Amino acid sequence: MVKIRFLAQVDAEKCVGCGKCANVCPTIAIEVQDKKAVVEAKKCLACQNCTGVCPEGAITKVPRSVPMVLGVDYKSVDQDRILEICRNANLHPMQWLCLCTATRVRDGAAAVIKGAKTPEEIALMTGVRAGCAAYCSMMSMRVLKGAGVEFEQQKGHRLYKTMPTLWDVPPELVNKYPGYFLEEDKDVFRKF
């Protein structure tokens, strides 16, 4: 379970409505309305993106009166389906989906089984992307692909849909770059 104890708060007097915060929010929790950024509290995971990019210093993180608790019990879904998604994605269920929140791939797979159709929805169900919001974006995309769920790339630069992996490298490239242990590293993961 991930406890979200903070919330992004916009100082409307300082906000100039540039929209930079909305463009970087991993859960699409921010919209610019009437030239001011507005945060939807139930979607805010209090990562660092909006506070970091705001050129006016208009966003701060404040404690929530009641922490928002997120998480999916992976045991509550079909375990064979979790394994199938993981196999398709070349992931191990115990791999980290999100290092910052200590959430595993199996939790993300469970979220998809329960209906998550986008990386944002996985984040809102599991609490991933509440930290660096970076590495978990890739893992979320791979879990969705492993489950056969197609998702649209959002407009703008919130997330670019690209996910080449070790398993996508064609044999001619493996042969071209012997010093990079491409096949050998696949064996490392196959053992797990």
Place this chain on the structure above:
Amino acid sequence: MSNQVAPTLTLASLKKAMPGYIRKSVYGPATPTGLPARRVADLPGIVALPVQELFPDVPKAIYIEGDDLAPVRKATEAALKNVNMDKIKPDSSVNILTSQYGFMIMGGFAYKEMVKTIKEVVEQRTGCRNIRLRVATGFRIQEPAEIIEHYELDKLFDGKASPALFIEKGVPIETELGTMYGIAKIYDADFIIHAHHGELRELDMHRMMSRTMKPFSMSYARMETRSIHHMNFGPRSSNLVPRVIYESPFVQSKFTFGIFMAVSPQGIVGIEAGNDLFPIDRRLMLLAFKSYGKIRELYNEIKECVAVMDGTGEPRYMIGGGTTFGNLTEAELDLFDLDAVPVGLGFGLYQPPPTQPKLKVVNPAIRALVMNHFWIGVPQMELATSCPMFLVGREMTKLVDEDCMNNAMLDHVVTAETLDAAVRFAKKVARTENIIAFDGAYGAITCSEPLAEYLIQRAPIANQRVEEVLMPKWLKQRGFDPSEAL
């Protein structure tokens, strides 16, 4: 070949430790001064163990913190003499690309001097006046702006210094492995100059493979591409990602040259530059084996210690004895050996599967951690869950409590009011008098007298093992002849 420590090196000859410079940041604890109340070097019984005297045969430094910067400038000018700048015309636009870590090496002054010299030489030789600075970062979004302000880089670059962030607009780069995304601001000029350093940093990830190219899939890249590098490939194969980006038609159309501070635990030993990164890669690799190889092996000799974080940056990359704390946390693995396979970031740094060679995630020789001063900005829960951790001061506790990248760290640590109290408790818990500080110092290991005495005895053993057994293997694995060793 065996190499003895300098005969003058005894415990009695050791001087007081001199910690490195700490830069104030919003990512550090908000103490009244922005700095720690006390440094480890101020504690009784703490000394500076000089690295050059432990390993006299490694290349000597031309600069360590506090020295005159003139040698850095001269070395930069000399390195640039052989660089072809014909692509750059008077009406070209050029981005000099820098990474945040260069500004953490010995206070950042040498890196700034190198960058300043690059700009002046390029202007002089090409007539180009539209030279801009891009400051890239890891995950600390506000850090580039802090760097620009702190080092007055906007003034240096006539108002054209700008952060380049991993969450900003990207530019697609087609590579042999598929589409990658660079940060658009990095590439928004006709040409780029790759101004970096050869500091070892995370050897467990780059394995000294394509080291000079790493920023192309990290600092200069969008978060998806960083994830591709760290999460979608294996512990050795991941280093193909930066290479294919560097070699892509898009990057090659803009690339002019690379220039690097050649860094060792001794300090900055020179400046390397060239239009082709591969020869520089090889030279930095040979330097790393000779210098970092030996200090890593010496750290592998440590069987019990309390490690203290007392510098700028996140613990994993904090410098002690001229090398990062990450090299102590994994000292028991020979990470220059390409047959060694710690799993990559995607599998997990802090809960390895049963077949992993590491017994626990963090080197078991680290019996306790004292966090006197550090910055947040990277996931590092493994430190808190692997060994007893003591935070120093309430400001540090508040910082950790609000750190979104280590969501539950406070559940695993305790706080002491002062550094003295924290170290006292840590020594009791760890049952050792061995203290080693990661305080930013190059050229010397800040440590307690018992540990210094022990390391003086063990240095010749570490040296011999590297020279006679390990380095020949590292060289052979990468296609070098052992005679090419420095």
